[in-house]
């Protein structure tokens with residue numbers, strides 16, 4: 001009776017002029033859609049520290065890969081998310097010189113200097129205070145990613161206005177609002 005040689009997919013595609021197969025693919029894509037709370041969970045296990053992963057960091061990461069703006073990622077996009085987190089893990093391990101599982105002020109300075117930032121010691125204190133979510137005087141993995149993402153975003157916006165790249169800008173009130181709207 002059956003003429004599909006054991007392959008349901010080929011028959012489905014042929015019988016419905018390819019549309020059925022297309023529908024199946026769409027269903028499959030939807031089935032593997034990964035929501036932000038699942039990624040939060042995956043990130044939690046990726047650290048191995050048994051502390052909840054910063055949900056703000058997860059939101060930041062998803063927004064980079066979520067092309068359709070659905071608050072989650074499809075399977076292909078998730079591959080990008082996974083690689084992104086793994087890359088950050090390698091960076092984190094490289095700069096966590098004493099293997100403490102945290103980035104202290106000097107380690108943060110070495111990391112950010114390595115990325116090309118030129119910041120004062122005073123400002124590294126500010127960064128630690130801002131991103132030290134666990135109140136340990138140093139920065140955990142998820143907060144380190146968040147710190148780098150935020151710094152990058154703020155810097156990108158600033159640099160657009162700093163046309164001569166001297167580290168100084170003069171902006172009007174509305175330009176300032178536009179700058180902030182690019183970030184918030």
Ligand SMILES: [Ca+2]
Nearest residue numbers: 096100102103
């Ligand atoms: Ca450390």
Ligand SMILES: [Ca+2]
Nearest residue numbers: 162164166168
């Ligand atoms: Ca300037």
